[in-house]
Amino acid sequence: MERRTQMALLHRLFELIDSGGTQLNDACWQQSTEAYISAARLAWEREYLFSRYPLLVTHGSHVAAPGDYVTDDLGFVPLLLTRDGEGRLHAFANLCRHRGARLASGCGRDARAFVCPFHGWCYDLGGHLRNLVPRDGFAGLHRYGYGLVRLPVVERHGLVWVLPKAGAHIDETRLFADLDAELAAYGFSGFSHFETKVLHARTNWKLVIDGFLESWHFNVLHRQSIAPIFLSGVGLADRFGPHVRVVYPRRSVLQLRAQPESEWDLLKHSVVLYVLFPNTLVNWQGDHLEIWRVFPNKNGAPGECVAEASLYTPEPARTDSAREHWRRNMELLIRTVVEEDLAVAEDMQRGYEARVQTTMTFGRHEPALAFYHAQLGDESFTQKAESDRVDWSGRMRTPTS
Structure with a gap:
């Protein structure tokens, strides 16, 4: 990420911290649970998202x-x-x-x-x-x-x-939207692979990605794991064509206030997460890179998926201490996602499949979720959904007080 972008994001974050708030969407987003349990929806995703997108x-x-x-x-x-x-x-x-x-x-x-x-x-x-x-x-x-x-x-x-x-x-201009220079600045091409884990979950593939797109759950679900690291509920979300960038500041970002701006470094004090449409998360974790790829299970069940998590380091882990350091990072990542995020997601999936609740709500304080699902609601599928009298893409609704 270029320095001018880092500085702009840090100023936005400090404005939110000072105001005691977070970035807000214009309205709440009502999301149909059918998008997570419908075989017809999954068939469309296979044909459109996983066949026509890079x-x-x-x-x-x-x-x-x-x-x-x-x-x-x-x-x-x-x-x-x-x-x-x-x-x-x-x-x-x-x-x-x-x-x-x-x-x-x-x-x-x-x-x-x-x-x-x-x-x-x-x-x-x-x-x-x-x-x-x-x-x-x-x-x-x-x-x-x-x-x-x-x-x-x-x-x-x-x-x-x-x-x-x-x-x-592949239209490279469309593929990278306005993120080309920003991704180039990380120098990911020089990173080294440390470890990859493949996870199978009894949940729709989109619920795995959803779990990364807001931090309000940190102090509840992750209170014993990663919550002490982050400023819960504070975040920024921006759209770049079909992609979304989310920034979650670590508590250590507050230390920058005592330093001159010339020494500010967003990347050391935050997680910068890119949802590269339709199914990939590229996460900058302060000193290393994580890549998540999430796919529907090929057996055709909407409530099953497979996720691949890979950790890459700026330098090869050549010493025992380095390997142990990165092993602990990978262990924390997998334990947090499997024991906390995926456990809740699987419960949510079972609830959706019961069909007693047909919608869920993304709040104004969860803009990245609305950004992502708005992109998933592609016009070609929305038209088909309307002909089938099912709203797959979600609709905006003015929040009630």
């Missing part, structure tokens, strides 16, 4: 050198990312063109080719078919027309996005 797949350090490759199965299209001998990054559907068998698994380095485990068809790092087996069994089939299905891929700011739709194009 999705963040990984940090660039996992495919940094020629011969590196990464597979990903959290989304609805199995992915294979490769770095060829010229350093070019490629994304493919992880399917052999012969019979559709899975071509590669996990991740690795120094790969030169991928051989299908079913019949032995062989592909190079650029996705070109190099060997047909048996050769005389495919008379008239030219291998140059049978490369892997190529998908659009963009690598920027140390992060890799893939659009899981063959023949499509």
Whole structure:
């Protein structure tokens, strides 16, 4: 984040702290619980959000050198990312063109080719078919027309996005909206991977993201874990195209008042959270980076999801003390989310599925939730929802006193 942005945000935060308030939306937001329990809604999300939007797949350090490759199965299209001998990054559907068998698994380095485990068809790092087996069994089939299905891929700011739709194009200007320079300033491309955890939860995928979008619950739900670290209820939310940025100040931010402004540093005294639409959280945690990717469960149940949490550090953890430090950070993160946030979210999901309460309310003091769900209520789905007499996107309602 550039310094001028940090200073502007700090001044806004201190104005809120001095007034004893927080950022307020114009009105409350009434959210339909059907958005979390409807199979029709989930089918639309799969078709629209998870097929037509670029999705963040990984940090660039996992495919940094020629011969590196990464597979990903959290989304609805199995992915294979490769770095060829010229350093070019490629994304493919992880399917052999012969019979559709899975071509590669996990991740690795120094790969030169991928051989299908079913019949032995062989592909190079650029996705070109190099060997047909048996050769005389495919008379008239030219291998140059049978490369892997190529998908659009963009690598920027140390992060890799893939659009899981063959023949499509990623509009980078639209992808980053006005966040391009801000994300570049962090220098995430030089960060190192420490650990990744995959969590399965019996809740809709959007409820996982919702849990990050307000801090008023810190002093209640997290009073024994992270509440002592943060100024509960104080936060800033801003929209950047489809994306949302949220800033939660740590209590230590108050120390800046005793320092000249030239020494102010927002990043040391806050969590800066980016919701990169539709399903990714990129969280700056004061001295390290966390990336959350959240997907619906592929079995089609609206009340199940999978979340991947990854921790990246500015420098590799080369010593025992460094590894122990980051291990504790990861442990606190996972324990807080699993034992506190997800436990409540699963209870909420069961309540929605009972269908005794058809709406819930995001208060004026929870603007990031309204920003995010307004974007989820895309016009194409809203029109379909209206034709089905269901309001998926939520509606603004003037708050009552």
